[in-house]
Amino acid sequence: MKQTLGYLALPLLMAAAFATEVRADGETIAVFTKNQTNPFFQTVRVGADNMAKTLNAKTLQYIPTKPDSIPEQLSQIEDVVVKKPSAIVFTPVDYKAMVPGVEKINDAKIPVVNITDRSAGGKFLSFIGADDYSLGLDTARFLLKTLGGKGNIVIIEGVKGSLTNVDRVRGFNDALKENPGAKLLASQPGNYQRLQALQVMENLMQSNSQIDGVLAANDAMAVGAIEALDGANRKAQVIGINGTKEAIDAIKSGKLLASGDYNGFAQGCLGTMMAIRALREQPVIAEIVLKPTVITKDNYQPFDTPLEQRVCPTFEQASKLGTK
Amino acid sequence: MTDITKEALSPPRSFLSQDAIQLFYRLLAVFLICAVLAVLNDSFLSLGNILNVLRQASLTFFIASGLTLVVLTAGLDLSVGANVALSACVAGTVIHTTGSPVLGILTGLACGGIVGLLNGVMVTALRIPSFIATYGMLWVLNGLTYWYMGGETLHGFPVGFRQIGSGYLFGLPIPVYLLLVFLGIGTMFAQRTIWGQEIYAIGANPVAARLSGIPVTRRLLLVYAVSGTMAGLASIIFLSRLNSAEADIGESLTLPAIAAVLIGGTSLFGGVGTVFGTFIGALILTLVLNGMNLLSVSANWQPLVTGIIVILAVWLDMKTRRRT
Numbered sequence: 064m065k066q067t068l069g070y071l072a073l074p075l076l077m078a079a080a081f082a083t084e085v086r087a088d089g090e091t092i093a094v095f096t097k098n099q100t101n102p103f104f105q106t107v108r109v110g111a112d113n114m115a116k117t118l119n120a121k122t123l124q125y126i127p128t129k130p131d132s133i134p135e136q137l138s139q140i141e142d143v144v145v146k147k148p149s150a151i152v153f154t155p156v157d158y159k160a161m162v163p164g165v166e167k168i169n170d171a172k173i174p175v176v177n178i179t180d181r182s183a184g185g186k187f188l189s190f191i192g193a194d195d196y197s198l199g200l201d202t203a204r205f206l207l208k209t210l211g212g213k214g215n216i217v218i219i220e221g222v223k224g225s226l227t228n229v230d231r232v233r234g235f236n237d238a239l240k241e242n243p244g245a246k247l248l249a250s251q252p253g254n255y256q257r258l259q260a261l262q263v264m265e266n267l268m269q270s271n272s273q274i275d276g277v278l279a280a281n282d283a284m285a286v287g288a289i290e291a292l293d294g295a296n297r298k299a300q301v302i303g304i305n306g307t308k309e310a311i312d313a314i315k316s317g318k319l320l321a322s323g324d325y326n327g328f329a330q331g332c333l334g335t336m337m338a339i340r341a342l343r344e345q346p347v348i349a350e351i352v353l354k355p356t357v358i359t360k361d362n363y364q365p366f367d368t369p370l371e372q373r374v375c376p377t378f379e380q381a382s383k384l385g386t387k
Numbered sequence: 388m389t390d391i392t393k394e395a396l397s398p399p400r401s402f403l404s405q406d407a408i409q410l411f412y413r414l415l416a417v418f419l420i421c422a423v424l425a426v427l428n429d430s431f432l433s434l435g436n437i438l439n440v441l442r443q444a445s446l447t448f449f450i451a452s453g454l455t456l457v458v459l460t461a462g463l464d465l466s467v468g469a470n471v472a473l474s475a476c477v478a479g480t481v482i483h484t485t486g487s488p489v490l491g492i493l494t495g496l497a498c499g500g501i502v503g504l505l506n507g508v509m510v511t512a513l514r515i516p517s518f519i520a521t522y523g524m525l526w527v528l529n530g531l532t533y534w535y536m537g538g539e540t541l542h543g544f545p546v547g548f549r550q551i552g553s554g555y556l557f558g559l560p561i562p563v564y565l566l567l568v569f570l571g572i573g574t575m576f577a578q579r580t581i582w583g584q585e586i587y588a589i590g591a592n593p594v595a596a597r598l599s600g601i602p603v604t605r606r607l608l609l610v611y612a613v614s615g616t617m618a619g620l621a622s623i624i625f626l627s628r629l630n631s632a633e634a635d636i637g638e639s640l641t642l643p644a645i646a647a648v649l650i651g652g653t654s655l656f657g658g659v660g661t662v663f664g665t666f667i668g669a670l671i672l673t674l675v676l677n678g679m680n681l682l683s684v685s686a687n688w689q690p691l692v693t694g695i696i697v698i699l700a701v702w703l704d705m706k707t708r709r710r711t
Contacts, residue, residue: 100635105538128530130635223686251679252686256639257629262443266680269439270430283633286542290630294553309540309631 089120090149090342092335095139097156097179098130102307103327104154107179109370110331111152117375118339123148131156140164144171150188150338151175152331158226159183174341178334179327180226189337190350191385193325195227198355199234199280202302202323204241205357206276209300209320213244214275217267219253219260219288221280228255228280231304235278248274255280257287264291277301282310282322289318306358306366314363321359324366329353329384332375340378351385406661409652412707413667416700420671424678431681438560444673445566446624448666450640451647452573453503453617455665456610458648459577460590461657462517464506464611467618468641469528474498474622475632476532479541482626488548495626496619502528503615507608517611525641532634542631552628562624566666569617573662586610590657646693647672650700671696 094111096104108124115122125143127135136156143151144167151173155161158180165185168175177187206216218235221228232250239245248271253260260279268274268291277292277299279285285303292299303310306324313319330353337347358366376384424431450467457464478495482488502524509520554561577583585606588596597603621640626632651668653660675696679689 098635099533099538100633102538102540128526128533130638220686223690249680249683250686251683252689254639256636257631257633258446258625258636259639261629262676263680265439265443266436266677269433269436269677270428270681283540286631287629290553290628307540309542312542 089115089118090339091121091123092150092152092338093123093125093143093146093148094152094331094335095125095136096154097127099126099128100130101305103305106327106370107154107331107334110328110333110373110375111335112331113328113373114332114335114375115339118336120149120335120339122335127156133157133160136161137164140167144168144173147171147173149174149342152334152338153177153182153187154179155182174338176334176338176341178330188341188349189334189347191330191333191337191353192351193330193353193355195230195325196234198304198323198325199231199278200238201234201355201357202304202321203235203238203278205321205359206278206300206302207238207242207245210245210276212242215246215248215271215273216276216278217248217264217271217274217288218250219263219277219279219284220250221253221255221284223252223254231280235280245276253279253284253287255284257283257290260284260287261291264288265295268292268295268297274299279303281305282307282319285310285319285322286313289313293318306356311358311363311367314358314360315367317360321357324356324358325353326356328370328373329376333381333384336375336378336381348382351381353385406652406659406664409704409707410661410664410667412703413650413652413664413671417667417670417674420674420678424674424681428678428681431678436677436681438563440670440673440677441563441566442560443677444666444669445562446621446628447640447643447647447672448566448669449569449617449621449624450644451651451665451669452569452662453614454644455573455648455651455653455660455662456577456586457517457614458590458653458655459586459657459660460607460610461593461655462510462607462610463645463655464503464521464614465518465641465645466502466506466521466524466528467614467644468637468639469525469532470499470502470615470618470637471622471625471640472632472634472637473502473528473532473535474619475626475636476536476541476634478619478622479544479626479632482544482548483541486545488545491548491626492623495623496616499619499622500612500616503618504608504612506615507611510611511604511607525637529634529637532637536634538634540631540633544626544630549627549630552624552626562628565620565624569620570662570666577662582606582609587658590659592658643669643672646697650697652704668700671700 111122125139153175162184169186174188177190179192220232251263253263277288282303282305285301300320302321304323306322310322340347474495477498478491481494482491506521509515510517585601647668648665650671651664
């Protein structure tokens with residue numbers, strides 16, 4: 064919270080903060096995330112801080128004040144190029160639009176690791192991320208398995224055209240194709256917002272007397288859909304994506320069937336680890352695509368631990384974590 | 388002095404009938420939309436769906452009703468959505484920490500009202516154009532809310548409190564009662580009180596209003612405070628309906644509220660429009676989204692259709708309204 068306070072009083076406070084935060088004995092890693100609103104990026108930031116602390120380095124967090132703002136992240140890149148941190152851990156707010164920004168970092172010869180969303184261009188030491196497609200596919204497969212491969216299904220989509228949504232919804236649809244017994248009733252937009260998802264679900268329930276399963280492209284929408292179902296005294300199996308605390312609570316209480324997670328904490332840890340290892344001329348892993356976890360009532364415990372108490376994977380574990 | 392004021396304020400008869408004509412066009416539009424949807428989808432005209440639409444329209448209406456008064460004075464409040472977000476987060480925290488929904492509701496209303504009053508102070512005492520003052524306020528509120536929430540989500544509120552947004556009374560959703568109450572109060576206030584008529588006069592011609600003895604500054608402060616308080620009310624409905632609050636809920640609320648005001652026939656140039664028109668505007672927006680959900684219109688086309696409706700409504704309004 065203290066860090067974010069700095070962003071309220073941009074830019075003077077920030078300059079002051081930099082001056083005091085830089086330490087002589089450790090590297091400074093600038094960590095770029097997409098927004099302050101999605102809890103996922105909070106886990107990324109805590110992971111990055113955690114790893115930096117372990118390795119006696121320091122992080123600086125760069126977060127657009129307006130969520131996912133392309134111009135704001137571009138100007139933050141311009142700032143960072145002037146400030147010259149030892150390395151950068153970078154999540155583009157838009158995988159295509161930020162390529163010129165990445166090229167600026169490359170031109171400034173600052174080593175950079177790409178995490179979460181794969182940039183469409185630029186040179187990176189390494190990529191640590193996950194794959195939204197398999198996240199959608201695995202969660203939807205789990206739902207359909209629970210329903211016995213049949214039933215009436217509804218998809219609630221995120222922001223149309225966003226990379227995460229395109230891939231997740233593609234995964235949902237492919238899982239549906241594997242189950243000819245399942246029928247897709249509607250695929251409607253909730254824009255990752257719970258109110259919109261709630262209203263979409265209320266509307267869909269009017270024209271569909273039987274809905275067995277709901278595939279929501281994020282947890283907030285899944286919870287919105289559950290509220291709508293509860294309000295109408297109806298039941299359906301619902302899945303979300305992101306593994307937020309709210310989703311874990313809903314899984315525990317049996318309201319949510321499952322949530323897909325691609326471990327933002329590990330992404331933050333490993334991104335920072337690779338950046339620092341490169342600076343210390345140790346070998347790095349060029350690409351780790353983390354396997355998604357379908358969090359259910361049988362395996363939620365590790366995700367229920369407070370972020371501060373989680374432990375970063377070691378380099379040896381990292382090499383086994385992902386699919387290449 | 389009082390006599391002159393009264394005379395200046397009593398609107399000419401033709402002016403009122405002009406509003407009546409506009410309302411007739413809007414009701415016709417609602418009727419046409421309903422007729423088309425009823426033909427295309429069997430469940431559209433069901434009682435359940437009608438109540439569903441009214442409940443969904445209520446949230447937009449609460450925000451838009453206060454906003455209507457601001458627009459009547461030729462102002463704009465771009466911070467309403469961000470105000471809802473902050474008020475919801477603050478009210479939610481109060482309910483969580485004290486366990487008292489009543490305290491939470493009062494805090495939410497007060498928070499919204501104070502923000503509105505600050506907008507009013509910027510517009511009157513500092514003479515900042517409302518568009519810019521409230522745009523600045525939008526950023527301030529977002530910053531505060533993001534910082535305050537730190538990427539977390541509040542969720543899980545008492546069952547009694549949840550009745551406000553999700554409960555029923557004699558078969559009607561409780562938000563629908565609130566909608567009727569505030570529609571009545573808003574219409575009476577604007578059409579039947581001296582204060583209301585003064586607000587029209589300020590929007591029509593602020594200089595003339597001041598010269599005819601209307602306390603313009605105080606009325607403007609009132610109007611912005613009311614708009615803020617209505618945002619506070621919306622935040623309570625949101626909390627109790629969605630059972631949660633997060634920092635980013637505001638963004639998806641502001642534009643529909645402004646659209647409802649404009650579709651409802653209130654002129655951005657001030658002095659012309661009604662609260663009832665705004666209700667119709669909110670209804671049209673909700674009907675269109677409801678219809679698209681029922682007809683499974685692709686996610687790609689939904690924003691486009693909404694945009695066209697807004698443009699069409701404002702264009703028709705300008706075309707049918709005689710310039711005086």
